[in-house]
Amino acid sequence: MSRPEDQPTGAGSQGIPGPTDRTAGTSTATGQAATPPPSEDRWREAVRAITTGNGLVALLSVLLAVAIGSLLILVTDDAVRETSGYVFSRPGDFFSAAGQAISGAYGSLFRGSIYNSRGADFASQIRPLTETLKFAGPLIMAGLGVGLTFRAGMFNIGGRGQMLLAGAAAGWVGINVDLPFPLHLAAAVLAGMVAGAFWAGIAGVLKARTGAHEVIVTIMLNYVGFYLVFYALSRQSLLQAPGSINPKSLPMQDSAILPDLLGDRFNLHLGFVLALVAVAVVWWVLNRSALGFRFRAVGANPHAARTAGIDVGRTYVLAMLISGALVGLAGANQILGTATSGVTVDLDAGIGFDAITVALLGRSHPLGILGAGLLFGAFKAGGFSMQASEGIPVDIVLVIQSLIVLFIAAPPLVRAMFRLPAQEAK
């Protein structure tokens, strides 16, 4: 469906790296027009902003965000502040302190996320990379879920609630059901996906039936889900560990745990493979199936989709269900792979919200989300090592992530900052 030959010949100057970056959603929606007409519909605007930015802007956005992050690290670094007092009399001190702060920060970020040059043997040198993959897994899964709703013209901010419900459901199966290994694991993962789909499906049904805005509903369901799971975790009859007063469940049974991929020395588990499978499945659904075509058609223009005979309401519900199942997979991944010691209300670890930035950075394209998930996974893994070794709070990662997304969403701003020519007249 992505037919680059449909583009007018003059479109070669758009700077789009390749036909794969040009998502099918835009090409079917706008036909062969390289200059889509101004639209009143903000979701179309959003989808277009996500899909038509080019690689250069993405790269510059990352650079800008990292630059601002560096500035923050510099401003708050004690040595830099001290030397800045006499920067004019001894500029060397200032610059060496600044250099140390920056190289220390990004050095430890790199050592924590890609390759630890100070490791004793190969296994400990390569361990950070496996940590990055471990953190990237749930980000990719949940990012796919959020990205899918973007493509259908919706916005799922309910990742947190969906992950919590999914984690609680998967955890319940993982603790209370007795089955042999692969079956038990499959049942627990499935329970998590169903719970996530159910929680997101509420928003989909309400939107289809009553027009309730899914943004508000999913935000509210985040809180309802939080208190529901908290309630379950403070009742012995539901999820709370027997004899405990903490809101925490028992650990998972061994037969329900995602097996390690590289042996006991690494934390990387089967979840990352599941994430890759999810990428492939979502790619196929979006680009090769009739269902995906309906998603994209509704996302591009619900009026036209309805005229063409697509049941728009049903498409909304389906998109939310699949999105919730993917986010639920991320929740199950957390409880069955990363934090198997028991269900808590912190099991989502901010992934529900990070997934939004992953989907935005990946422009709602499955492969883009894979890349964005890997990048943010690296930020996560490296952020913790930066905090441990350099004392720089891990929150700097949040700052850089959100700045990247802000800049990517506003290509004209980035172009103006770097004095790039405007893309094409709108």
Next chain:
Amino acid sequence: MSTPHAAAPTDDRAGRPDGPHVMTTASPKVAIILGVVTLLLAAVVAFGSQTGDTTFRLSTRRDLAQLPDVTVPANATAWVAIVLMALATAEAVRRYLARTKVPLWLPAAYGVVAMIGFLAWAAAGATLPVIGLLAGALALAVPLVFGALGGVLGERVGVVNIAIDGQLLAGAFAAALVGSLLGSAWAGLIGAMLAGALVGLVLGVFAISYFVDQVIVGVVLNVLIIGLTSFMFSQVLAPNAATLNSPPRLGPVSVPLLGEIPVIGPILFRQSVVVYLLYVAVAVVTWSLYRTRWGLRVRAVGEHPQAADTVGINVLRTRYRTLLIAGATAGAGGAFYTLVSVSQFNREMTGGAGYIALAAVIFGKWDPIRATLAALLFGFASNLQGVLSVIGSPVPSEFMLMLPYVVTVFAVAGLVGRSRPPAAVGTPYRKG
């Protein structure tokens, strides 16, 4: 809405929560909801029968005029309330059958009676400090009301203000920092308003000038502010807590005369200056939105920017200006956390209050007074669960805490009453 609920037209215009709907006065919804709540309370009281008396304490020790405590038998009071509620439901049904509008006082009085009945039942065998309950509810609601006012202003001018939480958090942070640096709570308050306005400005730059989707900017801005304030807190504020994170506190000030009115005085007029500022803010925002030229322009820009532009209103300037005011208002609410509640900043200390304020905006149908009432209701719900968990109540506190969010979901689903946002909300304005 004239059509029955199940046949409500589905909304195909993604991005617009609601299409235009025909509004009629008669609706069975009020009667249905009153009936359901009455049955629920009856079921709860019937199955969880309580023994003993409930004491309502109506005055504090500092009051000039001491009112006696009111002691009532728990179960009997609950049943009397249920009977009254059933009568109110019957009246609502009669009015629906007669096709006349149910007046606002009926559900309001119903709510008060239901609350008294529920409290009498839930607090059996204990003393309920009514003043403390209501004053505490007001205190919890203050940031919500400021945030909701900021949200109403933003949405009325056509910009979705999801960044309320970021504005509250930035306000709380700036109030703590500026207040500590300058040693003045008033400076902290001004700092908070400036910080909130700054977040509003950033929202404006991206949403108005660069046409970025407003929901996305809002969500991302919230994350950005959480990251920034947490980073600065760990790096700068926490290590220098004595000089940078100990702002002076704005304690309660009793208003002469007004503060001595029984019951009302201690609740409304023995509060901090920020709360008095809130009263002023609610009045000013409501008045100027509906009674001034500026307010008319704001609403015109939010409903139909093209028309506003045609008659010579500068749409972009109006949007920027209103967003700045909205941000400053929400920022002032943030100051309540660090200047009144506790006198220090902490990471993520708003706990997502901005999202509740957003719920209040929608529940209050984009009207400053109703949004204020909704925010007060949410404050009451969260304080009630605190009080009830102290005196020991049969209702799990998680479900009390859940209530505002569930109510909001019902509200946006149109079960409580169709809420219609300003027509142009969420749409960037491109001239020409």
